[in-house]
Amino acid sequence: MNPLLIGLLAFIVLIVLLLLRVPIGISMLIVGAGGLFVTKGAVLAEYALSTSPFGAISSFTLVAIPMFILMGNLANAAGVTTELYDTGYKLLGRLPGGLGMATVFACAGFAATTGSSVGMVAAMTRIALPEMDRYGYDRRLSLGTIAGAGTLGILIPPSIPAVMYAITTEQSVGRILLGGVIPGLLMAVAMFTYLGVRCAIHPELAPVASQKVPLREKLRALKGVWAIVVLFGGVIGSIYLGWATATEAAAVGCLGAIVIAAIKKTLSLNALKMALKDTVKTTCMIMLISVGATVFQLFLTRCGFASAFSNLFINASLGKMATVILMLLVYIPLGMFFDTMGMILLTIPIFYPIITSLGVDPIWFGVMVIIMIQISLLSPPVGLNVYVLKGCVSDASLGQIFASSVPWMLIQMAVVALLLLFPSLVTWLPNMMK
Numbered sequence: 001m002n003p004l005l006i007g008l009l010a011f012i013v014l015i016v017l018l019l020l021r022v023p024i025g026i027s028m029l030i031v032g033a034g035g036l037f038v039t040k041g042a043v044l045a046e047y048a049l050s051t052s053p054f055g056a057i058s059s060f061t062l063v064a065i066p067m068f069i070l071m072g073n074l075a076n077a078a079g080v081t082t083e084l085y086d087t088g089y090k091l092l093g094r095l096p097g098g099l100g101m102a103t104v105f106a107c108a109g110f111a112a113t114t115g116s117s118v119g120m121v122a123a124m125t126r127i128a129l130p131e132m133d134r135y136g137y138d139r140r141l142s143l144g145t146i147a148g149a150g151t152l153g154i155l156i157p158p159s160i161p162a163v164m165y166a167i168t169t170e171q172s173v174g175r176i177l178l179g180g181v182i183p184g185l186l187m188a189v190a191m192f193t194y195l196g197v198r199c200a201i202h203p204e205l206a207p208v209a210s211q212k213v214p215l216r217e218k219l220r221a222l223k224g225v226w227a228i229v230v231l232f233g234g235v236i237g238s239i240y241l242g243w244a245t246a247t248e249a250a251a252v253g254c255l256g257a258i259v260i261a262a263i264k265k266t267l268s269l270n271a272l273k274m275a276l277k278d279t280v281k282t283t284c285m286i287m288l289i290s291v292g293a294t295v296f297q298l299f300l301t302r303c304g305f306a307s308a309f310s311n312l313f314i315n316a317s318l319g320k321m322a323t324v325i326l327m328l329l330v331y332i333p334l335g336m337f338f339d340t341m342g343m344i345l346l347t348i349p350i351f352y353p354i355i356t357s358l359g360v361d362p363i364w365f366g367v368m369v370i371i372m373i374q375i376s377l378l379s380p381p382v383g384l385n386v387y388v389l390k391g392c393v394s395d396a397s398l399g400q401i402f403a404s405s406v407p408w409m410l411i412q413m414a415v416v417a418l419l420l421l422f423p424s425l426v427t428w429l430p431n432m433m434k
Contacts, residue, residue, distance in 0.1 A: 003303055003304030003305045003307075003308040004305060006035070006039065006304075007300055007308075007309065010031050010035050010296075010299065010300070010303075010305075013031050013034075014027055014031045018338070023288070024289055024292065024338060024342045025289040025290075025292035027292065028289070028295065028346070029295050029296070032048070032292065032295035032296035032298060033045050033049055033295055033299075035296075035299040036295075036302065039302070040302055044302065048295050048298050049295065052291060052298065053291045053294075056287070056290045056291045056293075056294040057287045057290055061166070061173060061247055062163075062167060062290075063250070064158075064173060064247045064250040065160055065163055065164075065250075065286060066283040067250035067251050067253065068158045068253065068254075069278075069279045070257070070276070071231065071235075071250070071253045071254045071256070071257040073276075074254070074257035074258055074267075074271075074272075074275050075110075075227065075260070076123065077261060077271040077275050078261040078264045079264065080110065080227050080228065080260075084106040084109040084225065084228065085102055085103070085105075085131075087222060088103070089102045089131070090218050091105075091218055091222075094212065095196065096195075096203060096208065097195035097196055097198065097199030097206045098206070098208065099128070099131055099137060099206065100137070100145040100199070100206060101192050101195050101196070103124055103128040103145050104149040104188055104195070106124065107120055107124060107149035107188075108149075108184070109228045110123070110153070110228075111154075111155070111184065117150050117153035117340070117374070117377055117384075120152070121146060121389055122388055122392055124146050124150060125389060125392040128142075128145075128146060129142055129143075129392075129393065132145075132206075135206075135207055137205065137206050137207070138205040138206065139396070139400075140403065140404040141198075141199075141205050141206060141404065143393065143400065143401050143404045144404030144405050144406075145191075145195070146389060147378055147383075147385045147386055147401060147404070148378065148405060148407075148408025148411070148412075150385050150389075151377050151378065151412070152187060154340060154370055154373065155183060155184045155187060155374060156180060156181070156184035156185075156188075157178070157180050157181060157184075157232075157236060159180055159370065160286070161340050161341065161370055161373065162176045162177055163176075163246070164290075164341060164344050164345065165344055165366040165369065165370070168344065168345065168348045168349060168352070169352050169366070171363060171366070172430075173245070174239040174240075174246045174430075175363050176363055176366050177236065177239060177246060178239065178429045178430045179364070179366065179367045179426045179429065179430045181236070181429055182429055183371065183419060183425060183426055186415055186418070187411070187412065190411050190414065190415055191408070227260045230256055230260065231257060234252050234253055234256050235249045235250070235252065235256075236249075238252055240429075240432075286341055289339075289341045289342055290341075290345060293346060296346070297346075306349070310350065310353050310354050310357075320358045320360065321420070323354065324355065324358075324360060324365065324368075324420075327347075327354070328416070330347065331347070331369065331372040331373055331375070332375065334346075334347070334376065335375075335383065336376075336379075339384060340377075343373055343376070344369070347369075348369070361426075361427055363430050364426045367426045368416065368420075371412060371416055372416070375412050375413065375416075378402075378405040378408060378409050379409060380402045385405075386402055389401055
């Protein structure tokens with residue numbers, strides 16, 4: 001049977017399992033092992049199941065993932081998100097769209113402590129939406145702001161998807177993390193600009209806060225960002241200066257989060273227990289996906305799909321830029337069925353040989369992939385951020401939230417276009433790394 005047809009049938013079975021709500025890691029494990037059994041026999045299937053789990057999760061670099069997750073959980077327990085929003089509100093609340101800007105500000109800051117987009121949307125819905133409702137913000141603008149700004153969690157380092165991309169492609173974790181800094185800031189600035197311009201043109205969408213905050217209180221509010229500065233500076237600074245590997249920097253950040261929580265006197269035994277529990281649950285989910293993806297990728301390789309698919313792209317003679325754009329667009333429909341980690345682990349082993357053969361910078365491509373995954377988190381019919389937001393706001397319809405997310409998808413598409421034209425916006429900082 002044609003390898004491409006075998007792979008297509010495997011993907012159809014995988015999607016059916018996902019639609020039946022089988023966890024993505026289990027789904028890939030079933031299809032991968034079953035495919036190996038059918039096409040290559042029981043011996044290879046048994047070998048894959050006996051060796052792949054250990055091989056998929058035994059990398060030292062993977063230690064960075066639970067460390068970054070724990071750092072984010074401890075920072076959240078320390079009330080970092082709440083303080084960030086309060087700071088953003090006091091500094092920006094009197095501007096057109098000021099509360100929306102404060103939400104973007106808090107999301108950008110919170111992204112520096114956690115790689116979770118879903119967790120950020122859930123947190124900001126609890127914190128920001130009641131305030132925007134209280135000041136009479138248009139509900140569609142409020143929902144779109146939270147869903148859109150929440151995607152910053154997987155771009156601004158430390159980013160868990162970026163770590164997985166680096167491990168999958170055997171690239172430097174530090175370089176891919178640094179590659180997300182400038183694009184993340186550009187994305188945040190673009191979101192600020194959109195809110196300011198739109199709310200200046202249509203002030204009825206976002207009434208300006210009536211309470212004027214004295215300059216002294218604004219300056220005092222800046223102390224709310226010290227924790228983020230310490231964590232972000234400690235992690236990214238130690239990587240950039242060559243003092244620590246990404247894994248070591250993750251441990252430094254985790255220790256810093258514990259110290260900050262202790263200084264803020266929020267480090268209760270219960271808070272520590274909950275942070276550890278959430279870290280274990282999230283880490284186990286990621287590792288299970290990694291195991292399933294490893295078995296599935298082995299099947300795609302052994303049945304010949306991976307090489308046939310790569311040759312299809314290479315022999316098409318589309319040109320480097322057209323090929324890259326086509327690969328990036330694949331992530332929009334994939335977002336209908338797969339979560340962030342699933343998309344990376346499923347596609348990158350196939351795409352990576354293609355981009356290297358074309359001479360594409362893997363760090364640049366990795367950042368572009370992460371941004372496209374951000375967009376897929378908002379795109380209908382199954383944008384994960386939209387469903388999380390719907391779960392937190394029962395009186396909003398899915399259609400309303402999807403419609404409110406469209407401008408934010410366009411903002412991210414504009415940043416993608418900018419990075420396509422000027423790749424150095426991604427590669428400059430990693431290339432400066434010592």
